[in-house]
Amino acid sequence: MFAWLPLLAVFMQPAFGVYNCPPEYNRTPDNSDLTVDCGATVITLEINLCTAQWAGFNTTDLALNGNHNKQECLGRADTSVIPPVVRYYLPVNHSQENPCRQSLQIVDEAPDPTGPFSSFASVQSVIITSFIETPRSDQGIISYSTDLYYHFSCRYPLEYLLNNTQIIASSVSVATNDNNGTFINTLKMSVYNDSSYKYPLIVPPTGLQLRAGVYAEVKAVNLTGNFYVLLDHCFSTPTAYNVTHTEQHNFFIGCSKDDRTTIISNGISKVARFNFEAFRFLQHRAQSMSSIYLHCILRLCEPNKCQEILAGCNSKRKRSVTPFGQEDKDSATVSAGPLYTAAEEPHAQTYSTAARNGLNETGLIVGVVLGSVVAMLLVLSGWFAVKKFYWGPSD
Known part of the structure; x- marks a missing residue:
């Protein structure tokens, strides 16, 4: 009696076969069908197109934060991967400036007691929360169609540690990867x-x-x-x-x-x-x-x-530790x-030592010369004295 139901389900997904979806995706969507990349400037989202089609929806039925009438909030199909996906790009900026509007809040958190900020009282993070959903049926009391709702969030800490940059280098980027976004x-x-x-x-x-x-x-x-x-x-x-x-x-x-x-x-x-x-x-x-x-x-x-x-x-009040x-x-x-x-001026001391050595050498040379002259005078005076004593006057 109900043998025709699976066949009906197939006919309800007219585009399903177009994407060559593997048979394992002939099921209703679950959490594994949504992947999120929390980038520094753009959050990239991917939704399994096969399970969405199996549930009876196509790419134009899914929109960021309920903005079904805004083209920039709709996804784009990518059939070059297996399984094919619907991809969304959500800029990371203030919600008032974002056409797809997301929830952005800054929260206080306790730091890791074993990390570099263990002595901090608290650390702050930015948490961006959004969702992707299909249009909601507002007619009648009940419905047999499946509504899809994908919820996601990205957490970005506002405290960072950059270290060991060489003074002659222009920059450094050091981060630990904890599957969260980072600036x-x-x-x-x-x-x-x-x-x-x-x-x-x-x-x-x-x-x-x-x-x-x-x-x-x-x-x-x-x-x-x-x-x-x-x-x-x-x-x-x-x-x-x-x-x-x-x-x-x-x-x-x-x-x-x-x-x-x-x-x-x-x-x-x-x-x-x-x-x-x-x-x-x-x-x-x-x-x-x-x-x-x-x-x-x-x-x-x-x-x-x-x-x-x-x-x-x-x-003006004195404080022991500034905020x-x-x-x-x-x-x-x-x-x-x-x-x-x-080092502190090493050449000045060397020059002074050399100068003193030069003066000492000059003094030594002058002393030797003067000593020689005096010795010669003593020899000559002694010779004349002996001559006068032994030979007497020449007359």
């Missing part, structure tokens, strides 16, 4: 030789001269959304970055900074800049050059949040190095 590849650390920030710093073979100016810049390149770069803590170490480092020189921590460090801009745009004078680590006193590795813990924050954090520096000097959920670390500085 780490948009962060770049560079060093320059003057305040114009146009010419990369080139360290000579003998190292930088002590007190030479070093200009550091941390920049978010092609960062989507409206986030600024805020440097929490910048410091240096004599060797590459290690979370257990005990020997370090702090350029600044929050509002507190070293006297020879100048903060040019911080937390007001996608670029943060500061400069300092080249120095030597005392542990390198026996070496001809001293190596310096630069590191900055930074966070990405919304403009209003950045200003709120920076406002703590303007408070953004503390490591928390929003911070990351960038590093650069090694930067080599030269």
Whole structure:
């Protein structure tokens, strides 16, 4: 009696055979039919076209966040892969500027107790949530058709660690892959030789001269959304970055900074800049050059949040720890190095020694000459005295 039902189901999917779908996809859709790639600028979504067709829908029936009348929110079929898929591209930017509109929220989270931000009070992440669905039937009371609903989210932490960038290199990108989205590849650390920030710093073979100016810049390149770069803590170490480092020189921590460090801009745009004078680590006193590795813990924050954090520096009340000097959920670390500085004027001492040696040699030569002359005079005077004694006057 019901033998015709499977045949009817096949006829209800008129385009199913067109895509040469394997028989294992002759089923209703499930979670495995949706894949999500959380990119830094674009979220890419893929839906199994075979199971969607089996459920009675085609590519034009599925739309991002219910926007069925917007072409940019519809997917595109890709039959070059097996199984064929419907692919969607969702820009990662503010929901008000996105035609397909997604939910974007910033949440506070506890940091990994074993990670580099373990001393932070909390870290923040951006969570983007969206869905893809088929048109809903609004007629009648019941329906025998299957509605499809695909829900997904992408989580992007706002705290990062960049480390061990060589001072002569232009940038570094270091990240751990935890199957989540990351903005780490948009962060770049560079060093320059003057305040114009146009010419990369080139360290000579003998190292930088002590007190030479070093200009550091941390920049978010092609960062989507409206986030600024805020440097929490910048410091240096004599060797590459290690979370257990005990020997370090702090350029600044929050509002507190070293006297020879100048903060040019911080937390007001996608670029943060500061400069300092080249120095030597005392542990390198026996070496001809001293190596310096630069590191900055930074966070990405919304403009209003950045200003709120920076406002703590303007408070007249003394505070032991500044708000953004503390490591928390929003911070990351960038590093650069090694930067080599030269030894302290080794040639001056050598020249002085040579000069003193020259004077000693000259004194020795003059002494020998004078001694010879005196000896000759003594011999001559002795000869004349003997002659006069034995021979007497010539008359």
